[in-house]
Amino acid sequence: MTLRSGEVAARAGVNLQTLRYYERRGLLAPPLRTLGGHRTYPDDTVQLVGVIKAAQRLGFTLDEVAELIDTRRRGHITPDLRVRAEAKIVEVQTKIDDLVTIREALEQVVAAGCTSIEGCTCPDCPIPFVELAHEDPS
Numbered sequence: 001m002t003l004r005s006g007e008v009a010a011r012a013g014v015n016l017q018t019l020r021y022y023e024r025r026g027l028l029a030p031p032l033r034t035l036g037g038h039r040t041y042p043d044d045t046v047q048l049v050g051v052i053k054a055a056q057r058l059g060f061t062l063d064e065v066a067e068l069i070d071t072r073r074r075g076h077i078t079p080d081l082r083v084r085a086e087a088k089i090v091e092v093q094t095k096i097d098d099l100v101t102i103r104e105a106l107e108q109v110v111a112a113g114c115t116s117i118e119g120c121t122c123p124d125c126p127i128p129f130v131e132l133a134h135e136d137p138s
Contacts, residue, residue: 002032002040012049019049027052027066059088 003011009019022028028048031039048069055065068081108126120127 001043003043003045005031005039005041008041008045008049011046012053014049014053022049022052025062025066027062027069058085059092060084 005016005019009016012019019028023030028041028045031041034040052062052065052069055068056062060068064084068084105126112120112125113122114120114125114127115122117127
């Protein structure tokens with residue numbers, strides 16, 4: 001069974017431009033064409049688009065997704081999804097740690113009663129966040 005572009009897009013919950021972009025990026029195999037020139041895709045394309053969107057929600061870039069898909073298509077062993085997922089966990093944890101630091105700094109601003117980013121007169125003003133400015137973001 002084959003589906004036209006609009007059907008794939010609708011079933012996968014994406015727009016036509018996203019579908020064509022995935023095709024240009026090599027995430028989707030080039031579609032067949034009808035005699036009238038319409039693109040037709042195998043029905044499993046809907047599932048593949050769903051997998052791509054899910055991987056993006058998990059923090060994988062389209063380049064990473066493309067490499068994982070290409071690896072599977074070629075039957076190569078690497079890069080392993082498990083290894084990629086472990087690296088992504090470390091990346092996500094780093095972002096979480098950074099966000100916790102930001103939240104704590106903002107909580108200090110609120111608790112101190114700061115009224116201005118420059119020239120605040122509240123006691124023990126945490127602004128200008130000197131400690132944050134000198135922290136290594138990596």
